[in-house]
Amino acid sequence: MKVGFMDVFCYLVTCTRTREALVIDPAGDEDQIFERIKEKDLNLKYIVNTHGHPDHTCGNAKVKTLTGAKIVMHELDDQMFNSKQGQEMARQWNFTPSPPADLTVKDGDHIVAGDVSLKVIHTPGHSPGGICLLGDSNLFTGDTLFVGGIGRTDLPGASMTEFMTAIRQILLTLPGETIVWPGHDYGVKPSSTIEVEKKTNPWL
Numbered sequence: 001m002k003v004g005f006m007d008v009f010c011y012l013v014t015c016t017r018t019r020e021a022l023v024i025d026p027a028g029d030e031d032q033i034f035e036r037i038k039e040k041d042l043n044l045k046y047i048v049n050t051h052g053h054p055d056h057t058c059g060n061a062k063v064k065t066l067t068g069a070k071i072v073m074h075e076l077d078d079q080m081f082n083s084k085q086g087q088e089m090a091r092q093w094n095f096t097p098s099p100p101a102d103l104t105v106k107d108g109d110h111i112v113a114g115d116v117s118l119k120v121i122h123t124p125g126h127s128p129g130g131i132c133l134l135g136d137s138n139l140f141t142g143d144t145l146f147v148g149g150i151g152r153t154d155l156p157g158a159s160m161t162e163f164m165t166a167i168r169q170i171l172l173t174l175p176g177e178t179i180v181w182p183g184h185d186y187g188v189k190p191s192s193t194i195e196v197e198k199k200t201n202p203w204l
Contacts, residue, residue: 001036004028006055007185011140014042015114022046022113023069024133024140025183026059033059034066044069045113049098050142050183051130052081053155054090057098070102072111074122077129078104080157089156105131121170125163126151132171139194140181145171147180147187150203172198 003010008027015021021042026033037044044067049057052073060071073081078101080086090097105111107122111133118133123144130151133140143151145167153160176195198204 001029001033002185003032004055004058008055009181009183009185009190010059011181012036012040012042013113013116013118013135013140014040015116018114019043020045020114020116022048022072022111022116022118023063024048025050025056025142026063027056028059030059030062030066033063037067046103046111047071048111048118048133049073049077049101050132050140050144051127052077052086052098053127053143054081054093054095054097056142056183057081058090058095060098061096064099071099072103072105073101074120074129074131075104075106076124077127080128085156107131123163123166123170125153125159125161125166127155128157134174134178137175137177138179138181139171139174140183141171142183144183145180145197145201146182146184147189147192147197148201149186150201151183167204172204 004027011024087097109120118135121132178194180192
């Protein structure tokens with residue numbers, strides 16, 4: 001679902017057997033997200049953030065209130081964006097700050113909902129605790145890798161060197177058929193593959 005005023009892609013990932021689910025980056029339009037959860041008769045276990053920037057976390061508080069789901073974030077971004085500076089960034093950008101994470105993750109962890117298991121891949125550079133999530137040849141890339149682009153590195157805690165290292169040494173080594181589901185609708189189409197991005201993304 002494309003939500004909020006910054007064209008953020010929010011994803012509902014669901015186990016069809018148990019109806020357990022997780023939502024990735026609820027970035028506004030929380031009532032729309034909740035209606036979809038009810039429509040699909042889902043038990044939302046987790047609210048997972050690919051990183052802590054407020055345009056991706058601004059819906060955390062309301063979705064948690066509506067569903068009781070636990071907020072999950074990489075430990076480094078949870079520390080950074082729940083600091084006084086991080087909370088102030090959200091307000092300056094005119095977003096609702098996220099509550100602290102209920103669970104923090106690190107590279108190699110798995111987030112499980114029913115039969116669905118998403119592997120946490122730490123890809124710092126856009127933010128210290130940026131992550132991608134990999135499951136069944138689907139890669140949710142947040143603001144690490146877009147269709148035809150990459151995330152910005154001019155915000156606090158960012159590093160172009162770390163960013164390009166993570167993308168080239170980790171993401172681009174995945175099988176070419178891996179589907180890329182980005183964090184924003186910035187490309188010519190909503191999704192891509194690792195192979196297509198390796199061949200056509202001008203940043204790579």
